[in-house]
Amino acid sequence: MLKIEGLTAAVDGKPILKGIDLAVPAGEVHAVMGPNGSGKSTLAYVLAGREGYEVTGGSATWDGLDLLALEPEERAAAGLFLAFQYPVELPGVGNATFLRTALNAIRRARGEPELDAMQFLRLARERLRALSMPEEMLKRSVNVGFSGGEKKRNEILQMALLRPRLAVLDETDSGLDIDALRIVADGVNAMRGPDFTALVITHYQRLLDHIVPDRVHVLVGGRIVRSGGPELARELEREGYAALQAQAA
Amino acid sequence: MNVVTHKAGAAGFLHRFEGLRERLPGGRLPWLAALRDGAAEAFRAQGFPTRRVEAWKYTDLAPVAEAGFDEPLTAVDDAMDLPPPLAGARAVFVDGRFRPDLSSLGGLPFAAASVAHGLDALEGRLGALARPAEEPMAALNTMLFEDGLLLDLPEDADGGVLELLSLATASERPAAFHPRHLVRLARGARLTLIETATAPEGARYLHNPVFEIAVAEDARLTHGRLQQEAPRAFQLSTVYARVAAGGTYDNFTLNAGGRLVRNEIHVALVGPRAACHMNGAQLLVGEQHADTTTALEHAAPSCTSRQTYNTVLMGRSRGVFQGRILVRQAAQKTDGYQMNRALLLSPEAEMDSKPQLEIYADDVKCSHGATVGELDPEQVFYLRSRGIPEGRARAMLVEAFLHEAVEGVTDEPLRRALDAAVAGWWARQEEGLAA
Ligand SMILES: Nc1ncnc2c1ncn2[C@@H]1O[C@H](COP(=O)(O)OP(=O)(O)O)[C@@H](O)[C@H]1O
Ligand SMILES: [Mg+2]
Numbered sequence: 001m002l003k004i005e006g007l008t009a010a011v012d013g014k015p016i017l018k019g020i021d022l023a024v025p026a027g028e029v030h031a032v033m034g035p036n037g038s039g040k041s042t043l044a045y046v047l048a049g050r051e052g053y054e055v056t057g058g059s060a061t062w063d064g065l066d067l068l069a070l071e072p073e074e075r076a077a078a079g080l081f082l083a084f085q086y087p088v089e090l091p092g093v094g095n096a097t098f099l100r101t102a103l104n105a106i107r108r109a110r111g112e113p114e115l116d117a118m119q120f121l122r123l124a125r126e127r128l129r130a131l132s133m134p135e136e137m138l139k140r141s142v143n144v145g146f147s148g149g150e151k152k153r154n155e156i157l158q159m160a161l162l163r164p165r166l167a168v169l170d171e172t173d174s175g176l177d178i179d180a181l182r183i184v185a186d187g188v189n190a191m192r193g194p195d196f197t198a199l200v201i202t203h204y205q206r207l208l209d210h211i212v213p214d215r216v217h218v219l220v221g222g223r224i225v226r227s228g229g230p231e232l233a234r235e236l237e238r239e240g241y242a243a244l245q246a247q248a249a
Numbered sequence: 250m251n252v253v254t255h256k257a258g259a260a261g262f263l264h265r266f267e268g269l270r271e272r273l274p275g276g277r278l279p280w281l282a283a284l285r286d287g288a289a290e291a292f293r294a295q296g297f298p299t300r301r302v303e304a305w306k307y308t309d310l311a312p313v314a315e316a317g318f319d320e321p322l323t324a325v326d327d328a329m330d331l332p333p334p335l336a337g338a339r340a341v342f343v344d345g346r347f348r349p350d351l352s353s354l355g356g357l358p359f360a361a362a363s364v365a366h367g368l369d370a371l372e373g374r375l376g377a378l379a380r381p382a383e384e385p386m387a388a389l390n391t392m393l394f395e396d397g398l399l400l401d402l403p404e405d406a407d408g409g410v411l412e413l414l415s416l417a418t419a420s421e422r423p424a425a426f427h428p429r430h431l432v433r434l435a436r437g438a439r440l441t442l443i444e445t446a447t448a449p450e451g452a453r454y455l456h457n458p459v460f461e462i463a464v465a466e467d468a469r470l471t472h473g474r475l476q477q478e479a480p481r482a483f484q485l486s487t488v489y490a491r492v493a494a495g496g497t498y499d500n501f502t503l504n505a506g507g508r509l510v511r512n513e514i515h516v517a518l519v520g521p522r523a524a525c526h527m528n529g530a531q532l533l534v535g536e537q538h539a540d541t542t543t544a545l546e547h548a549a550p551s552c553t554s555r556q557t558y559n560t561v562l563m564g565r566s567r568g569v570f571q572g573r574i575l576v577r578q579a580a581q582k583t584d585g586y587q588m589n590r591a592l593l594l595s596p597e598a599e600m601d602s603k604p605q606l607e608i609y610a611d612d613v614k615c616s617h618g619a620t621v622g623e624l625d626p627e628q629v630f631y632l633r634s635r636g637i638p639e640g641r642a643r644a645m646l647v648e649a650f651l652h653e654a655v656e657g658v659t660d661e662p663l664r665r666a667l668d669a670a671v672a673g674w675w676a677r678q679e680e681g682l683a684a
Contacts, residue, residue, distance in 0.1 A: 076636035092649030102635035
């Protein structure tokens with residue numbers, strides 16, 4: 001269970017998150033929706049432990065573990081995965097090397113044996129096939145020269161390899177055509193089960209047609225202003241955020 | 250800085266020249282005596298350059314000028330531990346002198362010999378490219394060189410890979426040696442020359458080589474230089490290359506050793522469609538100072554030049570890159586590119602870079618760029634968010650940066666040698682960081 005209570009955070013001294021309360025029971029997928037600039041990515045970065053995103057109050061725990069006290073790599077080892085809204089390019093770092101180093105770091109942390117190059121390649125090929133991605137993606141530098149859609153799929157590939165227990169997907173749907181959207185959604189749905197908990201951040205309802213959430217939360221101005229069932233997403237799609245924004249102001 | 254000190258350092262070398270003058274190789278050849286005398290005059294006039302000399306603005310030679318050098322005293326039958334060979338053929342120099350007993354040059358499809366033994370036939374060739382009046386280190390070399398590697402590739406010869414190994418021995422007082430290497434490729438010839446300069450950990454010396462390289466029409470020389478001198482050594486090297494129509498000169502220099510190092514390269518593209526690639530990586534730690542200075546002259550139309558230098562700086566090290574591209578009026582359709590990147594891994598490290606474009610032709614494509622920065626925190630975070638510990642994440646990004654410099658090298662044997670040298674260097678640093 002992911003439990004966020006009274007979480008406040010600032011960037012460059014400017015308060016962005018103004019008291020977030022959110023609980024995602026194990027095995028559930030919750031959506032976080034909200035207009036641009038409402039603090040969705042900030043919430044994602046705070047959970048992943050990015051430098052410069054200063055927690056000023058409140059807590060975030062994962063199965064009772066104080067996430068906020070851990071280094072980013074320790075959070076990953078504890079099962080957290082963040083799919084970045086803007087995946088980072090790493091010129092000169094081969095995607096295969098990157099994926100294998102990450103996978104082995106996490107396996108080591110879990111007390112599992114590391115995979116050698118051959119074992120890794122077999123696993124990576126299998127995951128690539130499942131995501132309809134060309135094998136050639138492994139040879140390129142991480143995200144360098146990737147199209148927007150390829151970058152997002154590369155995030156899902158990482159998730160499929162690292163098999164997190166808690167995933168935060170930050171606008172993984174933006175910039176995807178309908179086929180890519182389905183591939184990404186299938187990738188997430190394939191992981192659903194009692195051991196997979198997720199926070200799906202999105203601006204649009206479109207993704208939620210494919211990944212049907214258990215709950216939907218609306219983030220406006222650094223606060224959750226409404227929560228509801230999947231129908232809330234459709235309501236927002238119809239009526240927009242304007243009313244909620246006016247209410248929050 | 251201190252003009253007096255620099256002159257005093259030069260005086261020691263001039264004094265030695267006066268004493269050795271007749272006994273230096275080729276001492277009885279009038280043309281060579283005149284060449285050496287002229288160089289001595291030039292060196293007397295300039296001394297070791299101070300930082301007030303524009304070309305030496307970022308590199309202070311005071312430590313060299315103050316060191317006080319002796320002649321190397323290696324006996325010819327000294328037993329030596331040689332590093333494993335990179336290729337089949339190898340020319341070995343110890344303290345600047347050719348060692349046939351340690352070299353393996355049999356069965357080569359071209360002439361490879363000692364400059365000292367071939368001086369009779371080198372009038373007009375030795376000194377054709379070097380400019381002692383402009384470059385004081387070339388003046389010092391001309392004045393005092395004793396030996397060097399003499400390579401002649403006939404038309405269309407495929408020379409394969411030849412290793413030039415330069416070793417220095419450890420002695421009480423620092424020694425200075427000034428090898429003069431002459432390389433000539435006739436039309437259509439090809440050669441990969443991989444030079445390694447190294448010495449035992451404690452050795453103190455000045456290695457001051459000068460290369461004169463002539464690449465004829467459609468010939469191609471790949472020149473790899475692995476500078477892994479001893480930690481307290483000085484290496485001040487000057488390369489002159491002249492490339493005729495359709496010819497290619499590729500230089501890749503790895504600066505990983507030495508206390509104070511200068512890698513100065515002058516290339517003239519004198520025939521249409523000549524090409525030059527100058528790439529390099531500088532890996533600096535502690536108190537190291539490394540300076541790469543390039544001067545590229547586009548003198549003919551439709552020539553191409555590419556330069557990429559990546560420098561990694563740790564500790565209190567200092568890196569310098571100066572790159573001058575001169576495009577003469579005749580050199581229409583020049584395609585020139587220069588990039589110089591530095592990665593500062595310590596707040597006390599420093600990088601100076603000075604690109605300089607002088608363009609007198611109007612139809613040219615010339616670009617240059619320079620970046621100096623630290624590791625990108627966003628990249629570090631991305632890796633850490635995937636479970637990769639911070640130290641490993643940073644190491645991966647440094648390796649990637651270094652890899653970027655090497656990846657342009659298409660020559661396989663050179664590429665392998667460089668990859669191994671870079672990986673070895675980085676493994677040592679990681680060990681040091683972990684300790
Ligand atoms: N690195 C940053 N530096 C300065 N301001 C930031 C930074 N990141 C986010 N912000 C500010 O925080 C607010 C929330 O941004 P963000 O979390 O990216 O919103 P969302 O993801 O919902 O679009 C915005 O006002 C944005 O300008
Ligand atoms: Mg966002």
